[in-house]
Amino acid sequence: MTQQEDPTPFESWDRPRQAWLLSGDCRGVRQRTLLLEMTTRALFPTVLVFSLYLLLVGHYGPGGGFAAGLVAGLAFVLRYIAGGSEDLGAVVRIRPPVLVGTGLAVALLVAVVPLAFGLPVLSSAKWALDVPLLGTIAVQTSLFLDVGVYLLIIGVVIDLLRSLGSGIERDMREEGEQA
């Protein structure tokens, strides 16, 4: 992870092209915790996949857009704690308000679409698709509403981390300068 002066070919074999957590570049040595960084490295993608699972399973089992969004948000919180706001900014290039706006717009459009078919607002229908190899997959249209909520919640969490988190970091830096 740390930058070495002159890496030999052998040692740079499985060296990632990009530092996975940027905290090595942007944080003081004292603020880094190796244990947390390594744990985050394993947990971040796992938690994201789990959140997708919760999103898809939501209609019949425990889960759904809100729960999935919060779980995915937790993954970003973990990443923020391990890597700081610079790392978070590097991994999420999209502006959080865009995520929030898209999520809300998707959810509302899905809510309004049934009106076009003469059904009440927020009605859902079931689509059964025959997919080769996988068999029949049933999709509730309310899944798209959940996708909107999922995006919305992730956007809110990242926005909170950016706005509140960057304030905390600034305060800590100022305190550090005074001490």
Next chain:
Amino acid sequence: MSALLALPVLLPMLGAALTVLAGRSAALQRAIGIVTLTAVAVIAAVLLVNADAGGPIVAELGGWAPPVGIALVADRLSALLLLVSTLVTLAVLVYAIDQRIVDYGRGAASTTFHPMYLMLCAGVSLAYLTGDLFTLFVAFELMLTASYVLITRRTSAIRIRASMTYVTVSLMSSLLFLTAIAMVYAATGTVNLADIAGRIDTVPPGLRTVLGLMLLVVFGIKAAIVPLHFWLPDSYPNAPGPVAALFAGLLTKVSFYALLRTQTLLFSREEPWTLMLVLAVATMLVGALGALAQNDINRLLSFLLVSHIGFMLFGLAVFDAASVSGAALYAAHHITVLATLFLVSGLITRRTGTVALDQMGGLAKVSPALAALFAIPAMTLAGLPPTAGFVAKLALLQAGVAAGPWPTVVAGVVVVASLLTLYALVRVWVRVFWGEPKPPIPDDDPDDEVIVGTARTSVPMYTATAGLVAVSLAIAVFAGPLSEVTGRAGTDLLDGGPYRSAVLGAEGER
């Protein structure tokens, strides 16, 4: 028709989402806001006409029938208040947009103002249209959360500290509201308003009183009923002109609507409600006397706002069809006139650079248009004939005098409070508009949106205010048809049968 019912809630939310996405184009944000609210106003008018002709309109969300599913209901009262509120939010938005153009230039987009404004409108629509106690809670939270942002943005530290009173009190009342909903659910096993109305008779009388009082306290805090009003004159004057107009016009009246709806639908009374009569007298007098002691024009208007909540409470207290319809008419008039006065106060503050009455003077010479814009709503609020305020107050007085000795005494207090209102407003008139013109006080804190002493205004700001004055005049001109609509609304409210059967079907008629 029921297809239209969800749109007054969903359209402003969609508008909010789109204004977030259009975060870099100020022109697009402005267009989205105005188009959305215009559409909602048209839909509200259609709903009002249809609800008046054919009875309550019901929409079942997701096709789930109540009491299991959530129902949206538009009857005469909710459709009328929705229409008036939307006209007010539209005019205030035009004013706010032009104030932003004057202050920050044409290109200044905002990722908080427009989305939060539209979210607040969505919350207001939902509060009027919902037929479900828990959804009412959600509507209030939507409205209040947006209002927290609007009252604390672009302001100074002292004002944020004052706004914290508002946030804390609102959160407390929301907590109480949640508790009350839990108790209602425990007692009746449902949160659907029509269904509760059918089952409330099986609840023991003592518990029924507790539920009624819980809901009274919850909406009493939000509607600023004395003695639960203390937060309002401390917080509203700390909001910028258009935001204060929005809050003063809508938030307390939505709470009064919720109070009116729950008390008439759930708790039937045969005779005037003594407790409410006492609260009405206290609210009218404390508000009016408080207004006389103020030097800050916005605080003065806030106290008058509290005072006139008492007039509507009087209508609810008498508890017959005539008085409830008078209260509904008064609410419609009050929404427009208070919003207008706060907008005018915003214009006055920009001209003078201060909110202190004793530092103003001679504005009638500087800006005769502003003087006219203040005079008409002031006369309306004081209830001088032939304004809308007179028509609404007359309906209340007639209903009160017909109801018995105590309501007649309170009707006398209504007249006294009107005179005190008139006195307070004449005092403003003399201080602000008469005398020698004084130069505007320069703006010492450019970050603070409440006092902007730049004297810069634009024609649309006046036009928007004049539009609201026109709405208020229209209420006076169309007082005949309007009072017929509110009369039928009052009969419906006290009967409750049409509402219940519309929501629950034939079995609701028990």
